Amino acid sequence: MSSLGRLHLITDNRPGQDPLAVVRAALSVARAELVVQVRVTDETTDRQAYDLARRVTVLCARYDATCLVNDRLHVALAVGADGGHVGADDLPVGAARAVLGSAAVLGATAREADTAVEAVAAGASYLGVGSVHPTTSKDGLPPPIGAAGLRAVAAAVSVPVIAIGGVTAADVPDLRAAGAYGVAVIAALSHAADPARATAAFVEALTC
Numbered sequence: 001m002s003s004l005g006r007l008h009l010i011t012d013n014r015p016g017q018d019p020l021a022v023v024r025a026a027l028s029v030a031r032a033e034l035v036v037q038v039r040v041t042d043e044t045t046d047r048q049a050y051d052l053a054r055r056v057t058v059l060c061a062r063y064d065a066t067c068l069v070n071d072r073l074h075v076a077l078a079v080g081a082d083g084g085h086v087g088a089d090d091l092p093v094g095a096a097r098a099v100l101g102s103a104a105v106l107g108a109t110a111r112e113a114d115t116a117v118e119a120v121a122a123g124a125s126y127l128g129v130g131s132v133h134p135t136t137s138k139d140g141l142p143p144p145i146g147a148a149g150l151r152a153v154a155a156a157v158s159v160p161v162i163a164i165g166g167v168t169a170a171d172v173p174d175l176r177a178a179g180a181y182g183v184a185v186i187a188a189l190s191h192a193a194d195p196a197r198a199t200a201a202f203v204e205a206l207t208c
Contacts, residue, residue, distance in 0.1 A: 004126055004160050004162030005035040005066055006182030006206045007199070012190040013052060015042050023056055025195035030203050032064040037085055037107075037184065039070035046075060054079045066105060073099045083107070085128065111145055113156035120157050128184055129153045131165025132175065135187070141165075141199070148179040154179025167196070172205035182206060 009026050011019040028032055038053045053069050058080045060067040069076035071097060076084040076192045083105030086096045093108045100106055103106040110116035116127055131144045144165060154161045160181035167175065167183045175183060183202070193196035 004181070004184050005030070005033045007033055008035040008037055008128075008162055008164075008182060008184035009189050009199075010039050010070070010164075010184055010186045011052070011056070012186050013044060017190060019052065019190070020055055020059075022190050022195045023059055023179045025058055026189055026199040027063045027065055029196050030065070033203055033206070034060075034063070034199075035066040035068060035182075036060055037068045038075075038081070040072075045073065049075050050078055053081060056079050068105060068107060076100065076104075081153070083125070085109075093119045093122035093124050107162070110153055111142070111149065113152050115179050116153045116157050120159050122157040124159060126160040126162055126181070127153065127157060128162050128164050129180075130163055130167075130184075132163050133166030135166040147174055150175065150180060151178040169201040169205045172202065173208070176206075 007030050011167055013019050021034055036056050038056050040049045053075050057067045067081045069081050071090050073084045083100055085107035087109040097106055106123060106125045107128055108119040108128055110119055110127045129150055130149050131141055133144050150163055161179055162182050162184050163175045163180040164184040167185050168188055172183060189195050189198050
């Protein structure tokens with residue numbers, strides 16, 4: 001899994017956001033170092049999710065970047081994405097692996113070492129770990145786990161660990177020191193005045 005990109009962009013399709021524009025800007029800078037996780041709101045129809053994911057898949061293919069679909073694995077299959085990502089309330093990791101097949105990239109969310117180990121045993125290719133910091137991108141999240149929580153998970157597994165939750169480019173060195181392979185972001189890119197410039201800051205921090 002060394003080919004997995006270190007910067008994960010999770011799309012934001014809430015009103016007022018333009019996820020495709022952000023994806024294009026990020027890809028122009030990060031290229032194959034980028035993983036785009038297509039995540040949509042609960043109110044988004046499957047048809048709307050399909051249309052967005054299909055366009056993102058095409059864009060990622062141009063740059064040899066990885067495209068994943070969060071939660072809606074049937075959409076991932078329908079658009080020919082590279083795989084998917086499941087959270088705590090989605091399909092169990094083993095079931096998700098059965099749906100996507102053995103060759104797909106499958107991410108799973110984990111906050112603690114024991115659940116992380118279980119997810120890897122069930123077939124997770126990488127783990128999204130957090131939230132490491134407070135974030136407003138998703139409601140109802142438990143308290144942040146911080147660098148110490150991230151370190152505990154990273155020490156327990158051998159797959160890439162992707163830190164998520166309120167991450168900025170300035171946080172990257174400390175998160176890498178705690179064992180993170182890479183980081184996943186939403187607001188830091190999707191809400192940036194200049195997504196390409198923001199992407200460049202992350203790429204520089206991740207490749208130092």
